[in-house]
Amino acid sequence: MHGDKSLVRxxxxxxxxxxxxxxxLLRLKLxxxxxxxxxxxxxxxxxxxxxxxxxxxxVLEDFELLGVQxxxxxxxxxxxxxxxxxxAAVSGYWWARATLAHELGHYYFHDEKSVRYAKLDAxxxxxxxFDPERQANVFAAELLAPIHLIDGMSEREIGRRCGVSYEIAxxxxxxxxxxxxxxxxxxxxxxxxxxxxx
Numbered sequence: 728m729h730g731d732k733s734l735v736r737x738x739x740x741x742x743x744x745x746x747x748x749x750x751x752l753l754r755l756k757l758x759x760x761x762x763x764x765x766x767x768x769x770x771x772x773x774x775x776x777x778x779x780x781x782x783x784x785x786v787l788e789d790f791e792l793l794g795v796q797x798x799x800x801x802x803x804x805x806x807x808x809x810x811x812x813x814x815a816a817v818s819g820y821w822w823a824r825a826t827l828a829h830e831l832g833h834y835y836f837h838d839e840k841s842v843r844y845a846k847l848d849a850x851x852x853x854x855x856x857f858d859p860e861r862q863a864n865v866f867a868a869e870l871l872a873p874i875h876l877i878d879g880m881s882e883r884e885i886g887r888r889c890g891v892s893y894e895i896a897x898x899x900x901x902x903x904x905x906x907x908x909x910x911x912x913x914x915x916x917x918x919x920x921x922x923x924x925x
Contacts, residue, residue, distance in 0.1 A: 734844040738837055738859040743869075743902070746862060749835060750869035763888040765871050767827045768816050771806065775834075779804070782834070786813045796826045799833035806830045821892045825867050832866030833859065868895050874903045 754760050757774070771784050785807045792798070797808040808816075808827065815823035837859050847853070855861055872889040877899055880888070885896035 734846055735853050736859050737843050737845050737853060737857045738862055739841045740856040741836065741862050742856050743865050746865045747869045750866055751873060754873065763876050764890050767824050771827060771831065784808060786810050797830045799830045801838045806834065819890055821890055824871060824890050825892065825895065828867035828870050829863045832863030835866065836862050868899055872896060872899045874899055878903060
């Protein structure tokens with residue numbers, strides 16, 4: 728349908744903060760706000776189909792999904808997963824868990840109405856907040872290793888307790904540091920404004 732290679736996918740804009748809030752609210756609704764290890768397989772198989780009765784997952788033979796590990800197909804409201812990826816996720820492998828959480832991000836944010844195809848000007852990139860793949864990656868990281876739970880943990884500890892890669896752990900720790908720094912700067916600015924002039 729969209730065979731033109733010069734077209735790019737653009738999603739409705741979402742910044743990291745709004746994606747983090749959505750992931751947090753999902754955990755809150757499920758009673759998993761304080762649980763480091765998010766049970767992604769159980770959620771997709773047992774919980775989401777109860778919440779959204781039209782949603783389902785399909786585990787396919789690897790040869791049936793050539794070139795992709797998993798995909799979300801909005802028109803059928805299905806996440807299709809290679810059998811090898813599914814088995815790895817069941818066994819707790821971080822890369823497979825991240826793959827499923829990524830597709831869940833597409834389920835949450837990217838139906839046929841919210842993603843459009845556009846031709847960008849030469850040398851232009853998709854702006855980060857409009858990039859559906861970035862949005863799904865951020866959602867996966869925020870769902871699996873939420874920053875409100877990782878404060879004070881090392882990368883290794885985050886990896887072990889949250890079931891994520893050290894790369895995701897490192898990225899989430901960097902985000903947490905930026906948030907802390909922003910709060911600190913805001914606090915200092917407030918203090919400066921309220922202090923009496925000499």
